[in-house]
Amino acid sequence: MVLSCGGIMGNKISKKERILRYCIFALFILYIIILLRITLFKQASMYNLFAAIGASERTISIIPFKSIFDMISSDISLMRILENVLGNIIIFIPFGLLLPIILKKEYKIIVLCGVIFSAFIEIIQFIFGLGSTDIDDLLLNTIGVIIGYLLFITIKNKAKSNLLFLVSVTVLVFISGSITLGILFVNNTDLFLISPKETTVENRELVQDFIDTPNYLSGKFVEVKDSMLTVEKSIQNATEQREFLDIEITSESRIYVCYDKIDYFFNTISGEHQRYEQISYSDFISNESEAFSKDNNVVIWSLDGKKVDSLIVIEWVE
Template sequence: MKQDIIANCRNALYQILFYGVMIIYFILLFFLLFRKKAAGSFQSVNLIPFHSISAYLFSDDMVSRAFALSNLLGNIAIFIPMGVYLPLLIRRKSIFVNTVCVALISAVVEVLQYIFAVGSADIDDVILNTVGGLIGVSLFRVMELLLKDQTKKAVTVLAPVGGIFSFLILFLVNR
């Protein structure tokens, strides 16, 4: 009886931690993606795949290359957690379905950024975000294979650590 109460309390704590961290991630992601850009920034649309990526990577300007690296890695990194959370939220659909969901969410974000004038709409961002989501979904699948029924608990414990680490790296790269 006492062990059942302890187990129920532990499960409730895991649920609170899991959903709390997930909500914090989505709130931070929202503010990161929809923060108002600096004065003088411009609105643009890029519908040519890899146009921005190649322009950044093959630039002769070191400042552009440094920005490119932070932009490329940042767009990938911020969507890895979404790839981990999605299979838990939509009940373990295939890697393909989860990755398509990430791509659709990213495309909607890009359109909204343009509509609300808080950024440029760039197909390259959708590609990079989708790669991040695919990495996250793949990490989830590996955890699921290794940990079986303990996957959600592992995500609950590892997500805060990974999230803090990811946002710290993004902060340091973008200083």
């Protein structure tokens, strides 16, 4: 009877180990998918992944640690540098921790697999314009694989049984992975969006005839005095100087307010609501309208560049 119980117990343990190995294999596949998402398709939303192809300028750096030294010598913050360096290391630690369990291979094979996989990512980034190709990334990724393998050895040596070892690895990967995904979800929500943002527009028919045509001027409303509207022109790049432009606004000018409300899901825009209303020329000139105030964004359409044909004032709604 004792032998029978022992045999049954042994089979139970064997089944548990098999199940845990399946779990670890599933976690590894999920990890690889997330890794590719972060490294290759971080510039595109889930619903349009291939939009990232060719989105980045192809760059390559083959001098070890050059990009790190360039970041240190530039104006990039220390936090951003640490995020880049530590991120490239941490993201490959699960590779060195889980792959030995799946392949049952030794240190050199695991590290070689890590180097090959990291190099594959860098090459794909360069071929398809998915990001910068940098030997520093390869070196840091390899360090991550080595740390992962050392963690694998440490847990295996301290575990009293193979079952306890598999449980420890599964729990560790699940908890740390959940925390990492939570951080990514909050700080990089767009990585997980499965549908484009929804834009709801009310009374679009008021501006239908010109809203989709190129505008003459956009910027900030400064003042209106004696039928002259002063606008601070929008700056498109850091080399442009602040410029104030005057344009005549007449009783024939069509004036609208766009009430714009943006919905945020963590730090990502998830939806937008716009509502157009027309206001009278007299209200605009006298500044009696409460629909807008100084520094509101304005968009102007003008055929001759001298007088306003159509004007939209953007009013952000909390």
